[in-house]
Amino acid sequence: MSESPSSQAEELKLRERLAKLRDLPLLRGVGVSGEMSRLKRQLDRMGSEPSADDVWHSVELARHQDRPYTLDYVERICEDFVELHGDRALADDPAIVAGLARFDGRTVVLVGHQKGRDIRERTHRNFGMTYPEGYRKAMRVMELADRHRFPFVTLVDTPGAYPGVTAEQHGQGGWIARCQLTMVRLAVPSVTCVIGEGGSGGAVAIAIADRVLMQENAIYSVISPEGCAAILWRDAGEAKKAAAAFKPDAAHCLELGVVDGIVPEPAGGAPADHDEAARLLAESLRAALAEVEPLDPEERRRQRRRRFRAMGVYLE
Amino acid sequence: MSESPSSQAEELKLRERLAKLRDLPLLRGVGVSGEMSRLKRQLDRMGSEPSADDVWHSVELARHQDRPYTLDYVERICEDFVELHGDRALADDPAIVAGLARFDGRTVVLVGHQKGRDIRERTHRNFGMTYPEGYRKAMRVMELADRHRFPFVTLVDTPGAYPGVTAEQHGQGGWIARCQLTMVRLAVPSVTCVIGEGGSGGAVAIAIADRVLMQENAIYSVISPEGCAAILWRDAGEAKKAAAAFKPDAAHCLELGVVDGIVPEPAGGAPADHDEAARLLAESLRAALAEVEPLDPEERRRQRRRRFRAMGVYLE
């Protein structure tokens, strides 16, 4: 490696971060090849540890009103898309879209949260906040994917599951649990990308894939910054402080082993150039599927389970 | 065989009926052993072809208000029973009961329609008329049975699925279809007994078992006698005539290959002696399970499918 002083400093910093990572019992993805080297490349690419300002910038970009939503990507990366509707029981939840898609020359099943662009659609889409009916729709098409051996792709972009009376009465918690279980059990290859807000249970319900990616300026978190601030700081105004503390940005999610890779966004972020953001997303989805498609279905399911079983940091 | 004149006449009649049966393309239960001989024994036992009065007597006994219902049998034939409630989505349908039961020294999963004895319970149980929620509860415990390799038993006793606005909106037809599909796909052994009214789609939804039995005075039919009369005779008062025409009684169901065996009732019918009716039912369920339990799960499923695929009479 030819080294300038600044790249030497960079490398030192990276070494430190990798060393720190190795110390943590992040028993991730055993059997997933190229783990450390990929991580190194990605961290390398991202440069130094994100500051509080960087993290907050991600939060803002992740929620940016011009950010591409699931259907914006679908129309750019799929050669054809037939949306499927309804949970066969009670309703069609517009906060989640599902369908058969032609992607990269083959058929896949795609599910994604869908926010609305204007106020009317936002209301219609319930701001991407899903009811149990939405998870049932997702589960139904997961089973369709499995029956026909179609790879399964999800795009995550939700503030969270809808916190309303009817949603609770219809079993919000239970359906988030069952949706995860259904996704874990899929025989087909799966990939998830967090393309905006990965808000808590509502996000994780459809994010139990063989590979979980995150766009550069997406966030993935157990709670919204405002919610966290309201509870721990007793002041929702401390959202920026909260975000810096619980670190929902892509770089930290990668470091913690929660995501497998970061999908680059165009200069200025995805809101600035939907076409280029879509091209980059498609490239990453393609690469992620290619990694897991050769595996035997049982082995793939085993690795998927092992991936999530290994999540967490504790002392023994 | 030592033969009296009357038994000679009987045998002649039986031979005729068997001959007729053999002529019909009833391609039933290939691979099910002892088919014809069992049929012969059963027909033998029942004596001559039921008259219109016999058929109507069955209709009356099948609907008799003192007839034992599912829970009457459960308390008599199960060593223990833990009822399970709810479809995990919307409601617990009291028209169908489901639970874990200890039967014959082992655990089984049991599902049955439940009518009410007095007016209050009848209303609560909706007269045994099931909503989609009831079929979802049944499907949930079917999956529980499969997960734990528990044999699956159903008792059928319903005028039909509930014909109401909400039931329709929640997908009555679709859930009857999906409930059948789930039952067809079970890896575990299954047995069904029609213990009263086997009313059309509402009955068949939970009757796709390896062995389907019918009590001597139960009925199993595509429509109620009154409904059939109203449509075809344009007069619901012609119910007796309709019943004689579409033959919902056990003897005819056996002849047509729809059921595999007839469960005897005590003298005077099941309403007259619940304990003895339960004893006889338990005996038949035990025998039916014993027939199918030794089979390999895949082979059992194949035979089950073949059994139902062969239903019908047509000319080629």
Add this chain to the structure above:
Amino acid sequence: MESRIDVTVENREGERAEGDGKRHPNTCPRCHSHYRDDELEQTLRVCPQCGHHFPVRARERIAQLADRGTFAEEDAGLRSADPLSFFDLRAYTDRLAEAEVATGLGDALIAGAAAIERRPCELAVMDFAFMGGSMGSTVGEKFARACDRAASRQVPLVSVTASGGARMQEGILSLMQLPKTVCAVDELREARCALISIMTHPTTAGVLASFASLGDVIVSEPGALLAFTGPRVVQQTTREKLPDDFGLAESNSRFGHVDAIVPRAELRPFVGRLLAMFLQAQ
């Protein structure tokens, strides 16, 4: 107890236009425009004035959907038997003979191989004109064999349903066509072939409660009645006030039971796209 299998479902539009029982079949029940038969055939039997979807007979439906000359019928010789020697006001055998004369069909379902938009498939189409599209042993057997052929050719099965329910005259054997066709779909699934279920007016009772609801994708035409129990029986039994769109495709869509409502003119390309999706699986 009321019937749950209502084979008397006729035409909801007819029901609305009270006393209009003798309306000419080519008069639009919604806007009252009247058409020559060849005019309606031109427009796929959709009213050019108001978009009302007239019923389509099975052979005409096949002509609308399948690429010209690709349909190869199978099991055309299958006929209903009369296992119960059923006689109501008339004999079942007479009803069957009359239906065959009136419709030119052997029973209420036609099936065979076809191509739609140059994609191979198996096609099973019901005809409401044959005894209200009721499902007896012949319909069940023909549908089941269509599943088998689709499985062995490794192509999707496209079903187009129009049915008042089970065929009462075959008694319990007509009810057994529900599990029979469900089992056939299960075998189709084991062979990893798709079922594309197109529900047209009316798809009710036994057909809705069996194979039609098991489509990998469920498509409906606008305004079709899709109900297990028809509005008349629900009304009579429960005395409930029915919503205006009770049981219609639009209501079913709102309640999550259909994937898409597709106007007849768009049906062929839509099914073509679906076939392309599913054929890529192999």
Add this chain to the structure above:
Amino acid sequence: MESRIDVTVENREGERAEGDGKRHPNTCPRCHSHYRDDELEQTLRVCPQCGHHFPVRARERIAQLADRGTFAEEDAGLRSADPLSFFDLRAYTDRLAEAEVATGLGDALIAGAAAIERRPCELAVMDFAFMGGSMGSTVGEKFARACDRAASRQVPLVSVTASGGARMQEGILSLMQLPKTVCAVDELREARCALISIMTHPTTAGVLASFASLGDVIVSEPGALLAFTGPRVVQQTTREKLPDDFGLAESNSRFGHVDAIVPRAELRPFVGRLLAMFLQAQ
């Protein structure tokens, strides 16, 4: 955007009795009877006057459920790390240390082998007193290992939950405990072992949205709050009027989400019967 994971859920009774924040823990919030601690222990912490179910700490719960002397704790040494160096008004490490001192527990879940009514099982019991029963990496790992042990011993796993949700201080890793425990249940299922999920007050947010809802049988104590989002957040976010029994076991039962509501005094024999059912499977 409001929080969906409401770890501030405390006690719905407390919320109802406004301004009653300093009520003594042994004063019944419903009928205001007051008891000595040994009296309440005698009655399984159920108010003899009105039947109110007081919270039960994990070790006492185990004593209530398990046959005397059969519980053998595992993984007692597991402790939470602080992967994010989390600091809000105080450091996470301080909160952990304080919780351990206050409760005598290493974290919010205790697990180990046990027998209930002479039937062997694995037992995993949460303690709301440890940081609101919140689920971080240690709770997730301990639960997952309990699944593994149940699978390898071929016995059912009995879980008793009481949780405000995910542990925010572990950030995204706390959210990952949802799929982690779901995967653990999946492995338990593959081993054909049962999960008997006993939901006690409160079972909310992340725990409800993962393993607790995946029980083969789901049992609840009377009056327990079982909600993904607690009533306060629902009220604040939607401004909807909440039903009186919002989120309570009784409401969940009506909506089909629990198999049985079992009063504490009957819980042990009830679980014993279930164990007998599931142990016969092998």
